[in-house]
Amino acid sequence: MPAARTPKGRAPHRRNEEARLAVLHAADDLLVERGFGGVSVEGIAARAGVAKQTIYRWWPSKVDILLDTLIQDADRKLVVPDTGTSVERVTRYLRDLVKFLTRDDAGKVLLALIGEAQHDAETAKVFHERYLTPRRRQERTMLAGHAKTDADAALDALVGPVVYRALTGAPIPPKFVAGLVAATLG
CATH class of the missing domain: 1.10.357.10 (Tetracycline Repressor, domain 2)
Incomplete structure (x- = not known):
């Protein structure tokens, strides 16, 4: 039986540092501009230029993103x-x-x-x-x-x-x- 092959590319659980920083900066900026209630995962994703699924893979909520920031x-x-x-x-x-x-x-x-x-x-x-x-x-x-x-x-x-x-x-x-x-x- 042939050995299982690992797909090429990044491991799906590993964070891209550039995307991580973009998300943190976007969350920070949105909070300053709009207050806590004006921050959403959708807004963070749009501002950071990443998919909403990427954010949810790394953070369970906007609170966790803001805490990391x-x-x-x-x-x-x-x-x-x-x-x-x-x-x-x-x-x-x-x-x-x-x-x-x-x-x-x-x-x-x-x-x-x-x-x-x-x-x-x-x-x-x-x-x-x-x-x-x-x-x-x-x-x-x-x-x-x-x-x-x-x-x-x-x-x-x-x-x-x-x-x-x-x-x-x-x-x-x-x-x-x-x-x-x-x-x-x-």
């Missing part, structure tokens, strides 16, 4: 500092978080996913698993060595007000960040 951008643009004192690391991170949330399209993705997680339990679950839990693990490292600090409570007190202000469109001046750090870390 967020994770990729946050890993590049919202790096958790690993040098300096804990106060210096946290201050630097919060300043970067403010810029990310208020000036970067990826920050709009983060805010949109936070908003959607309030209304959809599955989005909340996936958002926690794929972004919030790993991000919190990274953020905790900034507080390593800080005397008797409950890291999660401190991070909630530091990050929460910044995210709240970004969600509501309130200004987030540098002195606000400095005040949070001083009040929380002393």
Whole structure:
């Protein structure tokens, strides 16, 4: 009996990097232009120039696409500092978080996913698993060595007000960040 032959060409499960990036950029652009409700897999496919089936082969939903966009951008643009004192690391991170949330399209993705997680339990679950839990693990490292600090409570007190202000469109001046750090870390 002859051996089974593998068809020539790409393996069907392997992502084409150019198409993957086109999909991520399209999702990001559409979210900024139209908001979460204006993003659809059909719209992403059309903007990216790929078939809708290609998207569904790689991602189960628009939330998963947006999460991939967020994770990729946050890993590049919202790096958790690993040098300096804990106060210096946290201050630097919060300043970067403010810029990310208020000036970067990826920050709009983060805010949109936070908003959607309030209304959809599955989005909340996936958002926690794929972004919030790993991000919190990274953020905790900034507080390593800080005397008797409950890291999660401190991070909630530091990050929460910044995210709240970004969600509501309130200004987030540098002195606000400095005040949070001083009040929380002393």
